Amino acid sequence: xxxxxxxxxxxxxxxxxxxxxxxxxxxxxxxxxxxxxxxxxxxxxxxxxxxxxxxxxxxxxxxxxxxxxxxxxxxxxxxxxxxxxxxxxxxxxxxxxxxxxxxxxxxxxxxxxxxxxx
Amino acid sequence: xxxxxxxxxxxxxxxxxxxxxxxxxxxxxxxxxxxxxxxxxxxxxxxxxxxxxxxxxxxxxxxxxxxxxxxxxxxxxxxxxxxxxxxxxxxxxxxxxxxxxxxxxxx
Numbered sequence: 001x002x003x004x005x006x007x008x009x010x011x012x013x014x015x016x017x018x019x020x021x022x023x024x025x026x027x028x029x030x031x032x033x034x035x036x037x038x039x040x041x042x043x044x045x046x047x048x049x050x051x052x053x054x055x056x057x058x059x060x061x062x063x064x065x066x067x068x069x070x071x072x073x074x075x076x077x078x079x080x081x082x083x084x085x086x087x088x089x090x091x092x093x094x095x096x097x098x099x100x101x102x103x104x105x106x107x108x109x110x111x112x113x114x115x116x117x118x
Numbered sequence: 119x120x121x122x123x124x125x126x127x128x129x130x131x132x133x134x135x136x137x138x139x140x141x142x143x144x145x146x147x148x149x150x151x152x153x154x155x156x157x158x159x160x161x162x163x164x165x166x167x168x169x170x171x172x173x174x175x176x177x178x179x180x181x182x183x184x185x186x187x188x189x190x191x192x193x194x195x196x197x198x199x200x201x202x203x204x205x206x207x208x209x210x211x212x213x214x215x216x217x218x219x220x221x222x223x224x225x
Contacts, residue, residue, distance in 0.1 A: 047207075106164050
């Protein structure tokens with residue numbers, strides 16, 4: 001079955017960077033895109049960006065452009081989300097999710113809590 | 119960016135009730151709309167895609183309808199497992215924005 005397993009919780013200081021991984025299994029990695037979505041405490045889900053598993057093309061939210069980088073390692077079936085210049089407002093649960101084209105996100109990782117605090 | 123607005127933000131209902139949640143898009147999104155259920159501490163779970171297409175394994179008491187800018191999610195007879203927060207999301211263009219969520223509470 002499709003599984004997305006994310007790396008563990010992180011605590012970072014303001015100005016630092018964080019890298020969260022999302023390991024995919026149970027499907028052909030290069031045939032699907034992976035999206036990242038975050039959710040600050042008590043807030044709505046916020047779309048951050050995506051990366052195509054096949055060619056590695058990316059698209060980022062304008063809000064995060066310049067601070068977010070998505071990469072993938074096809075041999076490891078893993079996607080990485082790098083967020084730099086962290087601020088307290090970046091404290092959130094971060095999720096990766098697989099997109100079914102034209103049909104939303106059918107599988108999600110378990111979430112990675114990133115806490116930004118001095 | 120396309121804005122998604124859900125109503126109500128909170129809904130109190132009883133077991134067996136029929137409930138409807140509305141999602142409005144700030145511009146037409148055809149039927150490029152998904153509904154998710156999220157329980158505390160868990161990732162969202164896809165219920166419905168393409169506005170009305172029920173995902174495999176989702177109980178038939180859930181249904182979706184609408185096109186253009188107005189959409190609804192209906193639960194025909196509430197069960198204890200249905201008390202959660204529900205989000206709509208469009209995927210017609212980037213960014214794929216979500217509604218603010220509707221928290222379904224036990225009355």
